[in-house]
Amino acid sequence: MNTVLPDALRPLTPLIEMHLGAAVQGGVRLHGGDISAAYRLRTTRGEFVLKAARPAGPTPAGSQHLPMYAPEAEGLALLRAAGPLAVPDVIAFGDGPGGWQYLLLSYLPPADDTPALHAALGRGLAALHARPAPGFGGTPDNLFGSLPQRNRAAGSAAEFFWCSRLLPQLERAGSALGAADRARFAELRGRLPRLIPPEPPALVHGDLWHGNLLFTARGPALIDPAVAFSHREVDLAAMKLFGGVPGPVFAAYTEALPPAEGWEDRVALWNLYPLLAHVNMFGAGYLSRLREALEASLRLPERWSG
Incomplete structure (x- = not known):
């Protein structure tokens, strides 16, 4: 070398x-x-x-x-x-x-990418999410990529997601978003409490796309976190954002700690945050995907009372 x-x-x-x-x-x-x-x-x-x-x-x-x-x-x-x-x-x-x-x-030496490690990742992530957390938000503010990430304490997952995730990115986006985009986000804000399953908060990695997952000689590993006490579906959705996470990871997770019904439909909802952040970091090339996710989120059924 x-x-x-x-x-x-x-x-x-x-x-x-x-x-x-x-x-x-x-x-x-x-x-x-x-x-x-x-x-x-x-x-x-x-x-x-x-x-x-x-x-x-x-x-x-x-x-x-x-x-x-x-x-x-x-x-x-x-x-x-x-x-x-x-x-x-x-x-x-x-x-x-x-x-x-x-x-x-x-340095974590790499290991072969095997089904056994896929299953271990799913079970390990479920164990991480099963640990009690004190509340939504409340950790020190940190970063998502190069952007400031707010982690103020909130009374619910919906409040935290809007106030500490979507709203700061919407404010940062400025003229990148048009009036129609902002009207659709305002509509989503009113519906959020009825779209998100009521669950206790969990410690989430916060930016769990496949590039921040490693298979190593010490087992599955996490790098480059943007941690928060939030809803655990944040991490599940992030693993779907850019693909690359093998299906057995999700199978092992759902066997160990089954998500609420319809979690895969809510992937678009949770990924509004990283997509907004990508618009703010990298430009308008992410706008079409953001708008698709927003429309998919607004089509979600209101399963909970809020």
Whole structure:
């Protein structure tokens, strides 16, 4: 493995070596990374993962500076404490030279993608969602991709979903959404309590598309969380958003912790949030899919009293 850290990142090497008490011998760029650059590092202590990014824009005047990886580190700690699925260990995070922020993690060696691991992921996710949570919202605010994510306490899943998920993204979208779009979202707001099954809150990963699921030598693993105490269907829907999650994962989950009737119909509803966020992060290319999901959500039957 050759050292391939770009020149701009190389000033981080002494800092990494200080945290590890080891010399960096090489690195390779990992797949993905719209927000961060990620590298698998080889060191004299073994292998680690480095994530690094330059935050967009300065810290607003009068606001408290928060390292961009602090929310991710907190989310990983919450998932690790819950226990059923593997999570990388956080070694260090903070500000580095050249305006870079960084997160240093343990490396989870990959394992073959097998039916046994698919089933273990489904059961582990069910075990995570079955753990009692104190209420909807109430965790520290964090990030979804590069966007601020609000986690204010709420009295119900519907209130949390509207006030801390959809509304902030709708406000951020500005003129990207037309008057007809906003009228349809206003209609959805009134119906939300009757569309969402009443269940206790759960700790959710919050951004559980297939790229944030790993099959490793330690078992199924979760990375890059956007955690919250929310409705567990958030994670089930996210695994359907871009495909790539094998069917046996869902089969094992539903056997261990059956979702409420019609959960697959509600995938479009829960995925309104990540689709809105994608419009705000990446542009109008996601608008047609957002509108399709919105229309599908408005066609849902009102199964609950709210």
